[in-house]
Amino acid sequence: MLSIKNLQARIEEKEILRGINLDIKPGEVHAIMGPNGSGKSTLASVLAGRADYEVTGGSVEFLGKDLLELSPEDRAREGLFLAFQYPIEIPGVSTTNFIKTAVNEVRKYRGEEPMDAVGFLKLMKERMKLVNIDQSLLSRSLNEGFSGGEKKRNEIFQMAMLEPRLAILDETDSGLDIDALRIVAEGVNKLKSKDNATLVITHYQRLLDYIVPDYVHILYKGRIVKTGGKELALELEERGYDFIKEELGEEVEA
Amino acid sequence: MSEMLNTLEQTALSEYKYGWVTDIEADEAPPGLSEDIVRFISAKKNEPEWMLEWRLKAFRHWVKMTEPTWSNVHYPKIDYQSIKYYSAPKQKVTVNSLDEIDPELRATFEKLGISLDEQKRLSGVAVDAVIDSVSIATTFKTQLAELGIIFCSMSEAIKEHPELIKKWLGSVVPMTDNYFTALNSAVFSDGSFCYIPKGVKSPMELSTYFRINAENTGQFERTLIVAEESSYVSYLEGCTAPMRDENQLHAAVVEIVALDNAEVKYSTVQNWYPGNKEGKGGIYNFVTKRGLCAGVNSKISWTQVETGSAVTWKYPSVILKGDNSQGEFYSVAVTNNYQQADTGSKMMHIGKNTRSRIVSKGISAGFSQNSYRGLVQVGKNAINARNFSQCDSLLLGDKCGAHTFPYIEVKNSTAQVEHEATTSKIGEDQIFYCNQRGLDTETAVALIINGFAKEVMNQLPMEFAVEAQKLLAISLEGSVG
Numbered sequence: 001m002l003s004i005k006n007l008q009a010r011i012e013e014k015e016i017l018r019g020i021n022l023d024i025k026p027g028e029v030h031a032i033m034g035p036n037g038s039g040k041s042t043l044a045s046v047l048a049g050r051a052d053y054e055v056t057g058g059s060v061e062f063l064g065k066d067l068l069e070l071s072p073e074d075r076a077r078e079g080l081f082l083a084f085q086y087p088i089e090i091p092g093v094s095t096t097n098f099i100k101t102a103v104n105e106v107r108k109y110r111g112e113e114p115m116d117a118v119g120f121l122k123l124m125k126e127r128m129k130l131v132n133i134d135q136s137l138l139s140r141s142l143n144e145g146f147s148g149g150e151k152k153r154n155e156i157f158q159m160a161m162l163e164p165r166l167a168i169l170d171e172t173d174s175g176l177d178i179d180a181l182r183i184v185a186e187g188v189n190k191l192k193s194k195d196n197a198t199l200v201i202t203h204y205q206r207l208l209d210y211i212v213p214d215y216v217h218i219l220y221k222g223r224i225v226k227t228g229g230k231e232l233a234l235e236l237e238e239r240g241y242d243f244i245k246e247e248l249g250e251e252v253e254a
Numbered sequence: 255m256s257e258m259l260n261t262l263e264q265t266a267l268s269e270y271k272y273g274w275v276t277d278i279e280a281d282e283a284p285p286g287l288s289e290d291i292v293r294f295i296s297a298k299k300n301e302p303e304w305m306l307e308w309r310l311k312a313f314r315h316w317v318k319m320t321e322p323t324w325s326n327v328h329y330p331k332i333d334y335q336s337i338k339y340y341s342a343p344k345q346k347v348t349v350n351s352l353d354e355i356d357p358e359l360r361a362t363f364e365k366l367g368i369s370l371d372e373q374k375r376l377s378g379v380a381v382d383a384v385i386d387s388v389s390i391a392t393t394f395k396t397q398l399a400e401l402g403i404i405f406c407s408m409s410e411a412i413k414e415h416p417e418l419i420k421k422w423l424g425s426v427v428p429m430t431d432n433y434f435t436a437l438n439s440a441v442f443s444d445g446s447f448c449y450i451p452k453g454v455k456s457p458m459e460l461s462t463y464f465r466i467n468a469e470n471t472g473q474f475e476r477t478l479i480v481a482e483e484s485s486y487v488s489y490l491e492g493c494t495a496p497m498r499d500e501n502q503l504h505a506a507v508v509e510i511v512a513l514d515n516a517e518v519k520y521s522t523v524q525n526w527y528p529g530n531k532e533g534k535g536g537i538y539n540f541v542t543k544r545g546l547c548a549g550v551n552s553k554i555s556w557t558q559v560e561t562g563s564a565v566t567w568k569y570p571s572v573i574l575k576g577d578n579s580q581g582e583f584y585s586v587a588v589t590n591n592y593q594q595a596d597t598g599s600k601m602m603h604i605g606k607n608t609r610s611r612i613v614s615k616g617i618s619a620g621f622s623q624n625s626y627r628g629l630v631q632v633g634k635n636a637i638n639a640r641n642f643s644q645c646d647s648l649l650l651g652d653k654c655g656a657h658t659f660p661y662i663e664v665k666n667s668t669a670q671v672e673h674e675a676t677t678s679k680i681g682e683d684q685i686f687y688c689n690q691r692g693l694d695t696e697t698a699v700a701l702i703i704n705g706f707a708k709e710v711m712n713q714l715p716m717e718f719a720v721e722a723q724k725l726l727a728i729s730l731e732g733s734v735g
Contacts, residue, residue, distance in 0.1 A: 048686075051682070051686070073692055076690050082690050084687065088686075090687075090688075092704070092707075092709075098691070101701060102693060105692040109692070141705070162691065
């Protein structure tokens with residue numbers, strides 16, 4: 001589904017991704033872990049098509065298409081979803097209105113008729129349950145004045161509405177207490193199917209207790225330096241990121 | 255950064271979508287303004303002597319005045335002697351049914367998307383259509399007449415209801431009020447008159463579509479709305495204008511009077527030709543709109559969506575004379591390319607317990623300049639006057655400007671006056687977030703803009719709000735790279 005080959009990217013003059021290789025197949029859950037500044041969020045942004053980053057080399061194929069050639073909105077319409085680490089506020093635009101516009105834009109791209117109000121409300125009610133989100137929250141301006149937990153739940157709600165083929169969760173666990181974390185993770189788990197895939201980007205292992213990955217990759221200085229099963233996350237949790245440096249033969253900073 | 259600027263420069267406004275010229279043989283005055291022209295206009299319209307005298311008085315005052323220069327707009331000096339002051343589509347007989355109307359005029363309405371047939375059949379909106387200064391079709395008149403509501407062209411009102419016109423014309427906006435009101439009073443071509451008798455609530459929205467049509471013709475509309483005791487009316491005015499290459503002057507006057515317990519809601523969508531993307535052409539719009547809450551518990555509410563004109567100079571105001579009266583002003587003003595707008599409101603509190611609310615949303619893009627100018631005045635007898643003003647500006651790109659000029663004059667210590675102002679930019683983050691959900695940038699901008707303007711849009715009647723939302727999106731197409 002997603003095939004990243006030797007991907008390199010920079011922001012302004014700073015090289016951040018230095019040759020990423022990653023293959024994700026339908027039905028899989030991958031986790032990317034790594035210390036601060038290793039390039040985790042950059043990878044998410046580059047895949048979603050954020051303009052601040054310049055791709056300097058490599059290729060990304062998504063569902064048979066050259067992802068890097070597509071505009072950010074076409075990537076979304078093809079089924080790539082990014083749950084933002086810091087969801088953006090849009091005053092005066094309700095979540096309902098926003099997600100309805102989004103759903104219909106995606107449908108238009110696929111040559112489908114826009115969803116009628118009744119069908120949309122029905123779908124919304126059903127998906128709201130997945131993340132335990134309240135109707136009143138969806139009537140409010142998008143993310144404006146939402147708590148950290150509400151923002152993250154809203155991201156997963158949008159994901160549920162858009163039914164992406166590949167969902168990238170960018171530090172969705174940051175700023176969540178344990179209850180909110182569980183709700184968000186349960187939502188993600190319910191959305192899993194054999195046809196879609198999830199890429200979880202996280203700094204801590206705890207999210208992976210709830211969203212169990214098939215593969216864990218460790219990103220360090222813009223490269224995936226180690227790949228393993230879910231036990232790799234536990235090892236990392238136990239030994240800290242320094243063990244990566246040790247394995248790589250780098251000097252451990254005090 | 256330079257890349258973004260380039261995009262902004264390249265992707266200017268979409269071509270004006272309502273740009274065409276209807277070819278109707280115009281019956282017009284030679285260019286220039288003199289007493290003779292004023293007499294010509296009055297004679298063309300078969301006006302009574304008192305009306306001519308009124309016009310001449312205004313003209314004699316106007317020649318002694320000078321054009322105001324205090325606003326934050328800049329334009330080449332207007333040569334008032336090169337403008338034609340009268341132009342009427344040749345329409346020999348008054349029509350009783352739409353079928354008798356010049357097919358070409360009707361085609362014009364079709365292009366505007368407001369086919370009268372449709373209006374008549376579906377929406378229950380009475381339309382007094384003004385093309386080039388002379389009313390040509392009025393619908394629903396009979397139904398309104400049964401309630402005693404008068405809704406007709408100003409020309410007709412002068413002939414049919416001289417007592418009302420003599421009583422109220424110029425009573426809120428004196429002819430000598432300012433340069434443009436004096437000019438308008440001298441040469442006004444036509445407009446609408448609306449009279450709601452005591453105790454009557456108008457069962458439908460009264461709507462007028464204006465349209466500048468003949469080349470090189472100034473437009474001087476004159477509107478008067480009188481709401482007698484305990485009456486209610488919602489009045490809509492909307493306009494589009496054909497594309498043209500020279501600047502056109504538009505100096506309208508709108509007067510509203512609300513007596514005891516009466517309420518008038520006035521909504522307008524203004525979409526005069528704004529000029530091309532280099533700033534060439536476009537309408538100069540110098541409008542004086544004022545309402546008088548003459549009676550106790552009366553209420554006047556202005557809602558405006560301004561997207562057009564090269565230069566806009568407009569301050570719908572309310573004089574809160576009656577005790578417990580209320581004034582409201584809701585505005586969205588969009589400027590793009592080289593447009594300039596200096597607009598806002600004046601709320602003059604005279605009576606006790608008077609309340610006013612100003613909500614102004616300015617959106618600037620391209621190289622445009624958008625100014626809010628507002629005055630809140632509380633007189634010495636205006637005990638417990640309240641005002642709340644909110645002025646929000648939204649910037650697209652970094653070559654445009656937003657300015658706020660609030661003036662507050664309070665002479666009574668029991669008054670409460672609040673003013674809030676914000677300025678924000680549409681963020682790349684917001685656009686990217688929308689892109690990531692499958693919205694293209696145009697759709698994203700339209701969504702964000704409509705969110706920003708929502709508080710004002712909510713004040714508009716439903717069918718008007720839909721039209722206005724589309725207009726906002728069209729006006730800003732391509733302004734974010």
